[in-house]
Amino acid sequence: MRPLVLLVAAVAAAAAAEAAPAEPPRGPHRLVVGAELSAAVGPHDGGFFNYTSYEESAQRLARLSLTAEWRVSEPVALLGEVRDENLGRPRVYALYARVRPWRERAFDLQAGLIPPVFGAFARRRYGGDNPLIGYPLLYQYLTSLRPDAAPGSAGDLIANRGGGWRVRYPLGWGDAYPSPGLPVVNALRWDAGVQVRIGSEPVEASAALTQGTLSSPRVRDDNSGKQLSVRAVWKPVTGLVLGASGARGEYLSRSVRQALPEGRSGRGLQQAWGADLEYSRDRWIVRSEAIWSRWDTPALARALQALGLTGEVRCKLVPGLYGAARIDHLGFSRIDGPGGPVSWDAPVWRGEAGAGYTPFRHALAKVSYQRNWRNGGRVQELGLAIGQLVLWF
Secondary structure, eight states, rough: OOOHHHHHHHHHHHHHHHHHHOOOOOOOEEEEEEEEEEEEEEEOOTTSSOOOOOBTTTOOEEEEEEEEEEESSSSSSEEEEEEEEETOEEEEEEEEEEEEEOSSSSSSEEEEEEEOOOOSSGGGGGSSSSSSSSSOHHHHHHSSSSSSSSSSSHHHHHHHTOOOOOOOTTTTTEOOOBBBBSSSSOOOOOOEEEEEEEEOOSEEEEEEEEEEOOOSSSSSSSSSSOOEEEEEEOOOOOTTTEEEEEEEESSSSSSHHSSSSSTTOOOEEEEEEEEEEEETTTTEEEEEEEEEEEOOOOOOSSEEEEEEEEEEEEEEEETTTTEEEEEEEEEEOOEETTEEEEEOOOOEEEEEEEEOOOOTEEEEEEEEEEEEESSSSOOOEEEEEEEEEEOOO
């Protein structure tokens, strides 16, 4: 019911905005405010393929997002975003200062709860910039690895294969209560830190120093570690964008590291590399992304690895109507289990296809069908038909 309640409110708000559009104030002290409302309605995900780190299903999610930008002076701006999901407690998603000291140079510095540097999908808005309703597996699917607990053996990991929404390590260290695991990259939270960006076209480069990691973004430091992430973008010709990313930081909390017995110490590093491509021409947009990630774990002799791939295509069929499809795969390295070598989490595939229609300005209605399948877990195959309405002003 909660997505439907917010959906009704969204329709009313968008109708009012359409009837009385307002121009944002101009000048160095202008304030620009915006809002996006989205509501996805679908069947219950009994296999929890779409569970997020906020313990909500991406297929049954109502979201209200309020954004603001205040231009304090010509070179300085303050930006922020507050989100509410399923009529729960509002959360600050973004809050940072941006400084552009030179008007004639493509250079800016950002500090606070900042946009991500790594990867391509995480910088897209959930509703309007996502042609489908689900997320790529790389940015949403929960693995059996946690930041606040460490497995005591390979058996702890194997027991949780395909159960990333509720991970517990009976023989491990740290928090003993069941809790959601980590995605490869968390697209639902931004990290706190500083970021610098230089260049525009054809080459752009960015670097950030943040509190958390790709899997576990943080507002407050919990392990005295920092993450360094970098990204370079090249636009060799019109319509083609090539990107490469890298990141390295500590994901294990201080409480886990202090609980480790002598001889099991470790920094708990996450390292990742990514490559992405986007090509647009005429009615078509094609996107592809690959990310490799490695997590060090104190109890295991070798690090845990994951490799994710996603490919997406969108085509405008007629004015106001498009079709889209995406295929994802997330695979995991093998560890030695009681029955022989096995992947430390269950490899998973996802396919999603759908369409979007714009009935009027500032509105987008989407429908899609998503199919998930994996080699492990309580539910190994699941199909979902979903609808979503997105409104912004």
